[in-house]
Amino acid sequence: MQEINHTAQPENLDAVFAALADPTRRAILTRLANGEASVNELAEPFQMSQPAVSKHLKVLERAGLVERNVDKQRRPARLKAAPLQAAVQWLEEFSKFWSSSFDQLDDLLEDLKRSER
Template identity: 75%
Template sequence: MTTQNPTLDAVFGALADPTRRAILAQLSQGDASVNELAQPFAMSQPAVSKHLKVLENAGLVERAIDKQRRPARLKAAPMKEAVAWLEDFKQFWTGSFDQLDDLLTTLKQERKDD
């Protein structure tokens, strides 16, 4: 089954990069300029701007204009759809782990019986 959802694809694409996840973590602490976001990384401001553009296109970040400054702001709402998609698999994984636990218990018991 293939379901196409461009918004979800964009969110997962944006979250796939560790630098973008780190930028989102920074923004969870409050708005920040490109210069402020670039400080913890060994990369240029234009490189950070490219990451911000990907995050903006995914709807995870918005940019405001504040005089000379263009602070970025986290918009976490699009992540809600990604979390909901992942939650659909939680039951599968929980069931798989329960089955593995049962198997390990059985194997352990068989070993004791030998």
């Protein structure tokens, strides 16, 4: 079985996964992937108040997944995808593990088939 690479993890990886754990925050990120949006625009599809959406945005900001700019009285939010890349790279290590495990299982099954013949 392949050993998982224990390389140093980005400092905010825990914050990224914590932010992604909530379905509302994932939906907000999906929306922001289409372009920047205000709190009002982000609140539209949800049954929640603007302050509740703002709290979700703060979690996403702390994780480095969203940045907000001041545009007159509007504070549009914008997706910052770089921290997601760190999470994907971390998860890819497990993909390598599972691929290796499945390869070993395939080899075992082939050995069993050969011994039955």
